[in-house]
Amino acid sequence: MESIRVYAPATVANVACGFDIFGFAVNRPGDEVVLTKKLTPGIVIKEITGDEGRLPKEVAKNTAGIAILKYLEFIGQPDQGFELSLHKDMPLGSGLGSSAASAVAGVFAANELMGKPLSQKELLPFAMEGERVACGSAHADNVGPSLLGGFVVIRSYDPLDIIQLPTPSDLYASIVHPQIEVNTKDARRILEREITLGKTITQMGNVAGLVAGLLTSDYDLIGRSLVDVIVEPARSILIPQFQEVKAAALQAGALGCSISGSGPSLFALSKGEETAKLVAKAMSEAFNAVGIGSEAYVSQINQQGPMIR
Amino acid sequence: MESIRVYAPATVANVACGFDIFGFAVNRPGDEVVLTKKLTPGIVIKEITGDEGRLPKEVAKNTAGIAILKYLEFIGQPDQGFELSLHKDMPLGSGLGSSAASAVAGVFAANELMGKPLSQKELLPFAMEGERVACGSAHADNVGPSLLGGFVVIRSYDPLDIIQLPTPSDLYASIVHPQIEVNTKDARRILEREITLGKTITQMGNVAGLVAGLLTSDYDLIGRSLVDVIVEPARSILIPQFQEVKAAALQAGALGCSISGSGPSLFALSKGEETAKLVAKAMSEAFNAVGIGSEAYVSQINQQGPMIR
Numbered sequence: 001m002e003s004i005r006v007y008a009p010a011t012v013a014n015v016a017c018g019f020d021i022f023g024f025a026v027n028r029p030g031d032e033v034v035l036t037k038k039l040t041p042g043i044v045i046k047e048i049t050g051d052e053g054r055l056p057k058e059v060a061k062n063t064a065g066i067a068i069l070k071y072l073e074f075i076g077q078p079d080q081g082f083e084l085s086l087h088k089d090m091p092l093g094s095g096l097g098s099s100a101a102s103a104v105a106g107v108f109a110a111n112e113l114m115g116k117p118l119s120q121k122e123l124l125p126f127a128m129e130g131e132r133v134a135c136g137s138a139h140a141d142n143v144g145p146s147l148l149g150g151f152v153v154i155r156s157y158d159p160l161d162i163i164q165l166p167t168p169s170d171l172y173a174s175i176v177h178p179q180i181e182v183n184t185k186d187a188r189r190i191l192e193r194e195i196t197l198g199k200t201i202t203q204m205g206n207v208a209g210l211v212a213g214l215l216t217s218d219y220d221l222i223g224r225s226l227v228d229v230i231v232e233p234a235r236s237i238l239i240p241q242f243q244e245v246k247a248a249a250l251q252a253g254a255l256g257c258s259i260s261g262s263g264p265s266l267f268a269l270s271k272g273e274e275t276a277k278l279v280a281k282a283m284s285e286a287f288n289a290v291g292i293g294s295e296a297y298v299s300q301i302n303q304q305g306p307m308i309r
Numbered sequence: 310m311e312s313i314r315v316y317a318p319a320t321v322a323n324v325a326c327g328f329d330i331f332g333f334a335v336n337r338p339g340d341e342v343v344l345t346k347k348l349t350p351g352i353v354i355k356e357i358t359g360d361e362g363r364l365p366k367e368v369a370k371n372t373a374g375i376a377i378l379k380y381l382e383f384i385g386q387p388d389q390g391f392e393l394s395l396h397k398d399m400p401l402g403s404g405l406g407s408s409a410a411s412a413v414a415g416v417f418a419a420n421e422l423m424g425k426p427l428s429q430k431e432l433l434p435f436a437m438e439g440e441r442v443a444c445g446s447a448h449a450d451n452v453g454p455s456l457l458g459g460f461v462v463i464r465s466y467d468p469l470d471i472i473q474l475p476t477p478s479d480l481y482a483s484i485v486h487p488q489i490e491v492n493t494k495d496a497r498r499i500l501e502r503e504i505t506l507g508k509t510i511t512q513m514g515n516v517a518g519l520v521a522g523l524l525t526s527d528y529d530l531i532g533r534s535l536v537d538v539i540v541e542p543a544r545s546i547l548i549p550q551f552q553e554v555k556a557a558a559l560q561a562g563a564l565g566c567s568i569s570g571s572g573p574s575l576f577a578l579s580k581g582e583e584t585a586k587l588v589a590k591a592m593s594e595a596f597n598a599v600g601i602g603s604e605a606y607v608s609q610i611n612q613q614g615p616m617i618r
Contacts, residue, residue: 017513018513018517019506019509019510019513020510021510021513021514021517022517153514153517153518153521154514155514155515155517155518155530155533155534156511156514156515156518156533161514161518161533163517163518163521163530165521191506192506193505193506194503194504194505194506195503195504195505195506195509196502196503196504197328197500197501197502197503197504197539200504200509200512200539201328201329201330202465203509203513204326204327204328204330204512204513204516205330205462205463205464205465205470206464206465207513207516207517208327208330208331208462208464208472208516208517208519208520209462209464209465209470209472210517211517211520211521211524212462212472212474212520212524215520215521215524215525216524221464221472224464224465224470225464230506230509
């Protein structure tokens, strides 16, 4: 095999109560990488589409490029050459794990072309290196679910300990990306560095409830647990119309609604595809009411991670 | 039915990472209440054994008495009279939920004698009132598991939302109660009121991991998640020989080990009864090495709560 086309899914990180520890993948949007072996050393980024010219073609600065580079070093094949095309099928800076999806698609494609010396899970550290380039720290809450699929818990970063949870089959995500920009670094800076013990206890209760709800298919419990007293109160200020959009989602039947990653996208979880579609529509309309355009996506929880096309 | 004998189990609250939100019940030790209807109004505490004379016989100050009183008011039978005997089969002030077990046994017995107007779960608020008398605040992390059995998550206190988790059948607790005293109020006072965001994230990861481990019978994951970076570092200072006892438990094969409630008892969880017995022995010996005597208990996770005898 000399060439491969891989699609990696977008992801919702944090998932209300699980700042830095929860994430899940959706079927779309996502990113596509076409990777082709070449006979001379070095990685060449031939083409990037869908980024409006915003992403760097320099390999060491490109999230997919750096992930492949680190991977090749690790497997002892630093001289293997590749030609890479990246097709962004999702908005940049949206809080949907755009850089993570590119890194995952890239390193997954490389591993396939090299004859799969590593397991899917073993690719995680290289995709995380791509994240470090994109947002300054090697987070795993987007890369983890994009690579592994499903709902993911990062129990620990040091050592890295990632757990995949099965999700109820009728659980659907509605994602709405408003056409506004939030800087990820601002979104992190706005967070309190010290949390009261009371809030920590509340948040832990919801973390426990969400995991239990997912594992026992208790939709009500999932809904009651989608509460964030630590991050959402701070970050929602950066998203105009946040309270109205959230209220519209709940009104339309969502189990819960919060910020996807560092925003500005919002996600909601619902029981059933029909409800999830109504929820997405209601959220878009609430943004529209103040003249903010948006893109909406409805998807089951993606269960497989990257896909060869 | 005019008289009943009820046994309610001891409990381990917090369970390492789950301060104020996790608790589980064990088969022994526990408390026994004998409750008898009488024809005249009022509750009379006839006898208390096993408390070395330390518990109040005044109904409004006794955890079982107050729980029954509040219960009778709620069901609209404030004039029903009872005679109560309380047999403490566990050490007081041990961190094993002694006051909770008494309150649970009392209110469960009263509900039986009154013809079960309330469900087992509906008895919780009255048992919590007993806790308020005993320790100044209406915690549910001992009362919840003692009343309901199993491993319990208190997702929320307001409104009260308690979830029962099934536990793996081969999961055993070793509990060692050293003959030292820790004041619960000191144990709460020593806690930091502000937690760093980093520690909160670590703790949430372990909370998520423990729930997932219990629900999927993943013993390794249970072990990796029994880590407490918030409360144990502060409270362990109040327990002489803590680090050595914990190390001895892990050395003997425990999945994890931490403080039971506010201490001084320590608990460990293990896979299998044989290991749990070795762990209890190792923990007792580690206390013994510095001349601290102790009582040890080994038990499966209790699954039923109070038991009519």
